[in-house]
Amino acid sequence: MSEDFLICFFDPENDQIVKRPLEDMVKILLPSQIDISFQLESLKAQAVIIRTNLIRNSLKLGGKGCEKYENVDLCKSDHCHDFYSLEELKDIWKEDFEMNIEKIEKAVKETEGDILTIEGKPIMALYHNTCGGSTENSENIIKNKVVYLRKVLCDYCIESPNWEESKEYFLEEIEKKLNIKFSKDDLFKKGEISGYIDNIVRDEENRVRKIKIGGKEFTGSEIMELLDLSSNRFYICPVSIKIVSRGSGEGLGYCQYGGNEMARRGHTYKEILDYYYTGIKVERCLLPSIKKPLMGKVILIDPGHGGEDFGYVGNNGLKEKDIVLSLSKEIKPKLERLGAKVYLTRNKDENMLLNKRTKMADSIRPDFFISFHMDFFANSNNRGCKAYYFRGDEESKKLGVKILEEIERDINIKNKGVREGDFYLLKNLNTSSLIIELGYLSNLEEEKKFSDKRFIKQFSEAIGKGILQYFEY
Ligand SMILES: [Zn+2]
Ligand SMILES: [Zn+2]
Numbered sequence: 355m356s357e358d359f360l361i362c363f364f365d366p367e368n369d370q371i372v373k374r375p376l377e378d379m380v381k382i383l384l385p386s387q388i389d390i391s392f393q394l395e396s397l398k399a400q401a402v403i404i405r406t407n408l409i410r411n412s413l414k415l416g417g418k419g420c421e422k423y424e425n426v427d428l429c430k431s432d433h434c435h436d437f438y439s440l441e442e443l444k445d446i447w448k449e450d451f452e453m454n455i456e457k458i459e460k461a462v463k464e465t466e467g468d469i470l471t472i473e474g475k476p477i478m479a480l481y482h483n484t485c486g487g488s489t490e491n492s493e494n495i496i497k498n499k500v501v502y503l504r505k506v507l508c509d510y511c512i513e514s515p516n517w518e519e520s521k522e523y524f525l526e527e528i529e530k531k532l533n534i535k536f537s538k539d540d541l542f543k544k545g546e547i548s549g550y551i552d553n554i555v556r557d558e559e560n561r562v563r564k565i566k567i568g569g570k571e572f573t574g575s576e577i578m579e580l581l582d583l584s585s586n587r588f589y590i591c592p593v594s595i596k597i598v599s600r601g602s603g604e605g606l607g608y609c610q611y612g613g614n615e616m617a618r619r620g621h622t623y624k625e626i627l628d629y630y631y632t633g634i635k636v637e638r639c640l641l642p643s644i645k646k647p648l649m650g651k652v653i654l655i656d657p658g659h660g661g662e663d664f665g666y667v668g669n670n671g672l673k674e675k676d677i678v679l680s681l682s683k684e685i686k687p688k689l690e691r692l693g694a695k696v697y698l699t700r701n702k703d704e705n706m707l708l709n710k711r712t713k714m715a716d717s718i719r720p721d722f723f724i725s726f727h728m729d730f731f732a733n734s735n736n737r738g739c740k741a742y743y744f745r746g747d748e749e750s751k752k753l754g755v756k757i758l759e760e761i762e763r764d765i766n767i768k769n770k771g772v773r774e775g776d777f778y779l780l781k782n783l784n785t786s787s788l789i790i791e792l793g794y795l796s797n798l799e800e801e802k803k804f805s806d807k808r809f810i811k812q813f814s815e816a817i818g819k820g821i822l823q824y825f826e827y
């Protein structure tokens with residue numbers, strides 16, 4: 355089940371693509387996303403959040419993956435998620451290493467396969483360190499209203515070190531950061547700060563007659579004496595401003611410190627998640643596994659020609675219709691073993707009109723329609739395999755590239771590339787489609803190869819691998 359499902363990440367530091375089973379990936383990410391000293395139930399809640407986000411982003415499951423590096427689910431950097439290696443964790447945790455690893459194993463094991471869903475789909479499981487009193491409605495931060503990211507009250511996080519934070523800025527710093535200019539003249543003339551310093555009354559010489567500070571009235575001379583000023587003609591101007599903020603992060607979704615406190619008070623991870631994500635379910639996810647990586651995929655294979663339509667015929671009498679049929683029959687069980695549902699447009703030597711083939715595609719609605727043919731050319735030196743896709747059909751193009759790469763690598767057939775084609779089939783199919791011209795019957799050497807059953811077998815294996823490659827990443 356889910357332990358077989360692979361997550362693929364790119365490590366830019368080592369320029370490496372690494373694949374890890376889903377559950378391992380949750381363990382790898384957990385220590386960098388939450389304080390390890392937290393309660394077990396709150397670590398479990400975080401494990402479910404991590405797993406949910408991994409599933410939601412998985413390319414194989416139709417997610418977006420990392421949008422910086424191609425063809426990976428995430429990258430090991432601040433762009434997606436940076437995380438610690440085991441060596442680094444040993445350094446950080448020292449004598450607590452074994453204990454902490456055990457805690458992580460437990461948090462992941464006890465939530466194995468659990469994800470957060472709404473209407474059966476994984477949610478965008480946002481979280482933050484400390485909400486500071488309440489979480490936020492999504493539309494105030496990310497513009498769109500997400501039903502499960504609703505404001506909930508939370509004073510569970512009141513003990514968090516991040517509950518409140520203050521920062522002090524000099525006015526010059528504020529001017530720089532906000533790209534503004536305070537009007538100093540005004541400040542000098544007035545100098546009142548409502549609630550702190552009010553009602554300054556001056557005489558015509560600008561000496562302070564009366565001033566109210568902290569709600570108490572003073573004369574200018576009293577202030578001169580009490581604050582040791584050299585004159586009662588004084589002005590008040592702010593130099594710095596202290597800003598106090600509540601909470602840490604934008605406050606969407608799960609409040610980690612709040613969750614920890616809930617756990618301390620005896621709530622389970624399910625109760626915690628249910629509190630912060632409105633209306634969600636904690637569910638076990640069903641995933642394609644290593645043994646059945648093509649689970650859920652439908653492929654319609656089309657052996658060209660048939661019956662009285664021989665297609666091309668080689669110099670030694672080998673017929674296109676027979677090559678493509680025996681190849682298709684080899685491929686079908688291979689893909690089925692990988693979990694795919696596979697159909698053939700014909701599985702015996704019979705003629706079949708093109709529009710019958712496209713109709714079949716319309717009723718089956720496969721992920722891909724793959725048609726096999728052979729080529730023939732006046733120049734008998736021409737050799738190699740090529741593929742055609744319909745203009746704009748980028749997925750079929752990608753699939754074609756993968757298949758031809760495997761054919762070239764595994765059975766040493768020249769890769770003539772993937773190109774746009776304008777054939778009847780491609781134009782009239784309402785599904786992603788590919789025509790593969792396996793080789794040239796006008797080439798003696800290739801005709802000989804294709805007459806060999808073992809070669810057909812190898813060829814079908816290479817195509818199967820290409821299809822698998824495409825669906826894997
Ligand atoms: Zn990334
Ligand atoms: Zn909170």
Ligand SMILES: [Zn+2]
Nearest residue numbers: 658665727728
């Ligand atoms: Zn043909």
